Amino acid sequence: MANFDLNLVTTFVTLYETQSLTVTAERLFVTQPSISYALGKLREQFDDPLFVRTSQGMQPTRLAAQLYVGFKQASRCIEESISEARKFEPGHSNRQFRLALSDLGEMALLPKLMERLNSLAPNIELEIIPLEIDQVGMWLNDGYIDAAICSRAITSAGLASKKLVSERYVCLLDAAHPRIHSEMSMEQFLAERHVLVTRTSGHGMAEDVLQKLGAKRRIKLRLPHFSVLPKVIPGTELLAILPSQIAESFCELPLTKPLKTLELPFEVPAFEVTLHWHSRSIQSTGLKWFFEQIQAALGESDAA
Template sequence: MSTIDLNLVRVFVTLYDARSVTLAAERLHVTQPSVSYALSRLRALFDDRLFVRSRDGMEPTFTAMQLYPGLRDSLAQIDSVLESSKEFEPRRSQRRYRLALTDLGEMSLLPRLLAHLHAQAPDIELEVVPLEIDKVEDWLATGKVNAVICSRPISSAGVERRVLVSDERYVCLLNREHSFIGDSLTLEQFIQARHAVVAASTGHGLAEDVLRERGLQRKVSLKVSHFSSLPRILQESDLLAILPERIASAFVREAPLKLLELPFDVPLFEVALHWQSHTTRSPAQRWFCDSIVEAIASA
């Protein structure tokens, strides 16, 4: 096989990521029969089924798994080169951007970020993808998202990083009228109290790491997926929760809650923007990342 149609490569990579002909067609803005026809051509080219239907969708064969990294990276490089030659005018753009963000980010960063973006590019579309910290490296590599905002560093090769919020810290949040905790919190009280914990997929697990390193165990009574549910939960219970100080302070202003220092040391942390370095060849991607940095810096 000496040549392969670039459109077939795009279908292969999209189908591999989506694991669904229907989703692949939606992402490519083509019909399902078009994706099916492209898949039949790919099967003939590689003399392999490539994808097999299962209860979980279109599962890749061993050959497809071998082909995917090279084709994905090659396609990303080609797209990057093509994008670099295009002019980008924010005010005329109708481009769609995807940003991975936690619900904390949605509450604290998204309003001013969206206002800043739409002031320059009123017709762009921003899709916020709920952050799953274990998947973001793959999301960036495959182009599922344009950028990621998170507190956990992403150390993969080819990923650039810009700090948006520095010297952030974790605190404890609880009901203002908690039955046995006053204006300060001892380690013994912390261990004996019941806790609400937010899913590790948000990337906010630094305090948990410190507790684990010190061999400290607490009573976890509730696990939730999002920080946004905490104010109502805490004000109607005797649970404690650990969360970043900035958003905890906002919750205190809106609900009968109090913020206390943690009874153990947790390092300060940063919230940063991450993106795939080769994508900055694209003027549209470069504008998007620069605008995010500008929006947060101007707050």
């Protein structure tokens, strides 16, 4: 290993995270044959396949999973050292940042954030990673993402956070619902069919309250994302629970059958939409600048 090519570390880490030769080549601005060649060198060095081609992509072997932790840390240290050695100038930087967002965050927050970033740093690249709330702590600790915006507390060690905005939950339904008009009782709420969005989005607080009350919704449809609700609910008798500001934005859409929002017939605590990052990141001038821009663009704005 004395003459190990450090460039292979970057290739390994990127391939591990993308599980795709094509995407790895695109991210590293090289050809796919170059990535295949680098993978061959890695396999030779470690006498292990490292990545096996499957229908789901290039799946890492057990040895690759073990190597990733150390390689990722080494890659992050190199990147941070280079970043700090060079003066970060937003107006000229082409640095890439990674931010984890839910689909609601993409709709409500991303336009405002991009407007600010395009104005101050037109050459930087922002990659949005679909939020998986149970993975955020590990992602931040491993350096897979730079920051995450979500509505649930992340308690992993070494993380820092900043409140962006307060929000609350409401019920979204068709404006011409045949049985529910300007108000809704608990009996009505439980009698209707519902759309349930999975907890990976970070929005499970209302369901927790219902469970404590011993109440159970009649679920008609389960979805991984909120963004399709304006296409699903109009013209139906379905109910959905979601944050108020994005629900109001759905009601303002030019739909053939309009929507409306109502207060929930049970009390759900307000929640905070929060920016999370790893505390070590503040040592990086570029990352510190990125976090400041998120707070400036999104603080006390629409919720995610």
